Amino acid sequence: MKLRPCLVLTLLTLCVAAPRAFAADNDEAVLKATEQTWITAIVNTDRVTLDKLLDDSFVETSPNGQRRSKSDLLLAPPPPPGSTQVLMDLDVHLNGDTAIVIGTNHFKPNATAQPVDYSFTDVFVRRADGWRAVSSQMTRR
Numbered sequence: 001m002k003l004r005p006c007l008v009l010t011l012l013t014l015c016v017a018a019p020r021a022f023a024a025d026n027d028e029a030v031l032k033a034t035e036q037t038w039i040t041a042i043v044n045t046d047r048v049t050l051d052k053l054l055d056d057s058f059v060e061t062s063p064n065g066q067r068r069s070k071s072d073l074l075l076a077p078p079p080p081p082g083s084t085q086v087l088m089d090l091d092v093h094l095n096g097d098t099a100i101v102i103g104t105n106h107f108k109p110n111a112t113a114q115p116v117d118y119s120f121t122d123v124f125v126r127r128a129d130g131w132r133a134v135s136s137q138m139t140r141r
Contacts, residue, residue: 027094028092035087043083043084058070060072060135080109083109086106087105088104099126103120105138120137
């Protein structure tokens with residue numbers, strides 16, 4: 001009979017922990033997909049998508065130390081024609097309604113140029129309608 005309360009406690013613990021683990025895995029996948037959507041929106045100068053992904057408080061710090069707001073980014077010119085950006089080594093760290101995504105952006109300004117790698121750290125917050133980027137910082141490798 002003493003085994004039964006232990007079994008019930010174990011099952012309750014699993015019922016509480018399993019959804020959290022699933023939610024964390026799902027958030028990680030969503031954030032990685034959001035990063036790719038963000039890069040695609042920049043490449044395609046898709047300001048509507050960028051407006052939805054970036055929080056109104058968004059601030060970006062470029063490799064040269066320049067800071068840009070959400071409105072600055074929305075008004076920025078498109079990347080050079082023929083340039084490519086490939087995200088690599090994405091790592092997501094979740095802490096409640098805040099997430100940090102670190103990775104590398106492999107940028108090639110044109111077909112014949114040498115690629116340049118930028119390490120980045122993006123900070124997201126969970127809003128009622130999903131994850132929104134609030135900060136981004138890049139460093140040239």
